[in-house]
Amino acid sequence: MTSILLHQNFNFVIALVLGVSTAFTILLLLLPSSYSPSQEDFIDDHAPPDAAADGQQHRRRQVKAKTSVQVVVLGDIGRSPRMQYHAISIAKHGGRVDLVGYTDSDFHPEIQGNSRINIIPIAPPPGFLRTSNRVLFLIIGPLKVLWQVWSLYYALAYRSRPSQWMLVQNPPSIPTLAIASMICFLRNTKLVIDWHNFGYSILALRLSSSHPLVRISEIYESAFSRLATSHLAVTNSMCRTLAVEHNVSASPLHDRPAPIFQPLTSTERSDFLSRLSETAQYAQDIQKGTWKLVVSSTSWTPDEDFSILLDALVSYSAAATRDFRLPRVLAIITGKGPQKEYYLSKINALCQAKQLQNVVVQTAWLSTADYALLLGAADLGVSLHTSSSGVDLPMKVVDMFGTGLPVLGWSDFEAWSELVKEDFNGRGFTSAKQLSEQLAELFGDDGSLLKRLRDGAEKECTHRWDDEWDIVAGKMFGLVN
Structure with missing residues (x-):
């Protein structure tokens, strides 16, 4: 009788070990690949600007990227000019860019067809998860966040190549900062937050400054901001607020017009x-x-x-x-x-x-x-x-x-x-x-x-x-x- 019990326990232990090891193996296989400084990362070299004018044939060649950046906006890329300008500037200086966001509108002309900028669309939430009704927002809001969590995680972890940097627009902060922080940890990527505003202050417009969700949002935003490697902000005033209220050191990067905006004759x-x-x-x-x-x-x-x-x-x-x-x-x-x-x-x-x-x-x-x-x-x-x-x-x-x-x-x-x-x-x-x-x-x-x-x-x-x-x-x- 004792030998039978020992045999059953032994089989159970073996099954448990096999189950745990199998689950761990599957988890390792499903984890996104991580960035390595030694990895080869190539981009197309631009032909000389006078290539067409001098009539010479210039072959496209590959050069090693100076850096790689995931530029992330949980919003419409076409309506996010600052993040588009970031992507254009990185590519212009020899970097490779994965530009991640919704694709509801046309992009900046310098992004369309740019071989150094890869567009990674995020699947938009279905229509029933969109509402401007305040009461329905409290019910539908969490469902929309769950949808955004999965679609953003999938886009960053599996549809984008490992990158040295991730530049994230804030707001929206929920769930962007949490997902971005997790992906950066898993992929050995440095997180940079570009502060356009505060997510909790925008949420207060829908609810009220005293609403518990607004306070939770502020705590969430402050906590995840400390996980970033670096910070940018659109004004000196925002930099001071980040330093005083969130103990975050940000560099001011004021918005300036892109070359496409020029006076007319x-x-x-x-x-x-x-x-x-x-x-x-x-x-x-x-x-x-x-x-x-x-x-x-x-x-x-x-x-x-x-x-x-x-x-x-x-x-x-x-x-x-x-x-x-x-x-x-x-x-x-x-x-x-x-x-x-x-x-x-x-x-x-x-x-x-x-x-x-x-x-x-x-x-x-x-x-x-x-x-x-x-x-x-x-x-x-x-x-x-x-x-x-x-x-x-x-x-x-x-x-x-x-x-x-x-x-x-x-x-x-x-x-x-x-x-x-x-x-x-x-x-x-x-x-x-x-x-x-x-x-x-x-x-x-x-x-x-x-x-x-x-x-x-x-x-x-x-x-x-x-x-x-x-x-x-x-x-x-x-x-x-």
């Missing part, structure tokens, strides 16, 4: 205004100055209160009825987002009520190239970014300055002065009434005020992305001496 402006469907019928009047072209870019989210611009345009329209010297206004709003349909219905109601008789409001979704030309052709830019944290800055203003376009923007937050110099390249407002008064002042005089702001914006546009990136991120990645 009068001929280029005329050609574009006549070509673009939204401006074609107003092109001659805009060039004469009897109409003014105002451009605003928005993501149609709660941190940009579009009703401020609508109220200001209603007031301006009424003022233009009383004062014949005020030109009519064509306002073009670009962008995509969850609140777009809501505001389109408001615009339609205002038109039917004849409150926008001297103003035409149009919406557009343009390619990067056409968006840059639209900014260059406009008379004035408007930014409605209100900043959930107070220490981030809107990229759209940087793009506007890149074309020499002066800006009126919401200024009631700490970091505003890092971007706009009052009465030099733009002006700030804190109410719809103030914005309406500024429109009337700039458009109603002899043009000298608007010209002064444009001159300041054109001086500002000399500061470019490459100049800023090379001395901060370029040195960090070891691509610039």
Whole structure:
């Protein structure tokens, strides 16, 4: 009897050992491959720029990449210009890039067809996991996070090659920072967080600053931030906040316009205004100055209160009825987002009520190239970014300055002065009434005020992305001496 029990126990132990070893072996086989400094990593060498001009044949050759970077944004790549600029700069300096994110929109022209940049799409959440309803968000939100956890993990661990660095956009921080930290640990990759804002401050817009989920999100964001090797931030103010509140040392890397954003000549402006469907019928009047072209870019989210611009345009329209010297206004709003349909219905109601008789409001979704030309052709830019944290800055203003376009923007937050110099390249407002008064002042005089702001914006546009990136991120990645 004893021998039988011993035999059974022995078989059980053998089965247990075999089971555990098999499971461990499977786990090892399923783990993603890790980065090794000695691994061979090659990219295509670019042909000389005069290759086509001199008529010579240049064979494509492979050279060893100076570094490799996973550039990660848990969002639409096409609507994340800063992360696209990172990818372009890394590739330009001889690095290999896996650009990971959603692919809902067109990419920057310098990314399309770039042999050094590999696009890794993330599977988007199904439609039933998307909602703007606050109550449903508390139920559907966790399910959406689970979907994002798996799709992001799969894209980073198995669809991307091992890389020396991983550069992650924050926010969104949940689940991005946790997944990125785990992948970097498993693959021997250095994690860099690029702070555009704070995830918990954006979540507070949906819930409230006192909501338990907001507090949990803040603790989560702070904890995982300490696992990163390096940090970048969009403003000096954000760097100070990270140091004081999260004990994180970040280097400021201010947004600057890419080369595609340039001032236009009068001929280029005329050609574009006549070509673009939204401006074609107003092109001659805009060039004469009897109409003014105002451009605003928005993501149609709660941190940009579009009703401020609508109220200001209603007031301006009424003022233009009383004062014949005020030109009519064509306002073009670009962008995509969850609140777009809501505001389109408001615009339609205002038109039917004849409150926008001297103003035409149009919406557009343009390619990067056409968006840059639209900014260059406009008379004035408007930014409605209100900043959930107070220490981030809107990229759209940087793009506007890149074309020499002066800006009126919401200024009631700490970091505003890092971007706009009052009465030099733009002006700030804190109410719809103030914005309406500024429109009337700039458009109603002899043009000298608007010209002064444009001159300041054109001086500002000399500061470019490459100049800023090379001395901060370029040195960090070891691509610039």
